[in-house]
Amino acid sequence: MREMYVLLYDGECGFCNFWVNWVMKNDRKGIFNFASLQGNFGQKFLTDKKLPLNRFNTLYLIHPDGKVDEKSNAVIKICSLLGSWYKLAAVFKVLPKFLRDKIYDLVAKNRSKLASGNCPLPTKEQRRMFLD
Template sequence: MTNSDSNKYYIFYDGECGFCNFWVHWILKRDNKDHFLFASLQSDFGQKFLQERNLELKDLDTLYLWKPDQYYLQKSHAVFKITEIIGGLYQFISILRFLPTGITDFLYDQVAENRKKLATQACEIPTPEERKKFID
């Protein structure tokens, strides 16, 4: 990881989930200030992230947002922070972080449990510039 990468936020997601990939591309299109890098949880980098934090290596239902040397967030709180960072109208979603985590993570888990049913078959191909934001 380079020094400039330590200023980035890393988003870890299920790389084999069409629903998750849709949202990764949604974030890519709105990341105008180049805040995010992406890694699938199945990648070596993703597995290392999970292992270093004693997190379940096979549980791919959780979205993680990591700011190196500062913190990592998961599930609904990762979503809230991502929308806050993107800004604009989307930052209003982050207001939901004040609801009890039990409620927001329950809703997150319901979506995660049904994400394969919500997925589209079409998968958007990242541009060469966007591909630079993905870590293997």
């Protein structure tokens, strides 16, 4: 059985949905599952971590061993797991985390402006990767 990672995201954000669709499209190894922070899985995660239940501006990546990456670390890890040219995102690790996360927060703050407004629904096969 392969190790699975869970990507937690804002299910009501067009930019976040674009990002999830991009990861699904590039996940050739089939190692990602997805859950919105507003859903049961996401709300349980936030409760267990004692995080606010109504703030959805952070992307989380749960590793198979339970480790959790967030914000820029999550993005870099996702890219490295996807492999190919996406692994080059690891070059951003040379920047201090506080700076990377400032950039992440700036994008998160403006994500509604960045959303294309076009959010395709997942296929039946893709829906199996989503946790409730």
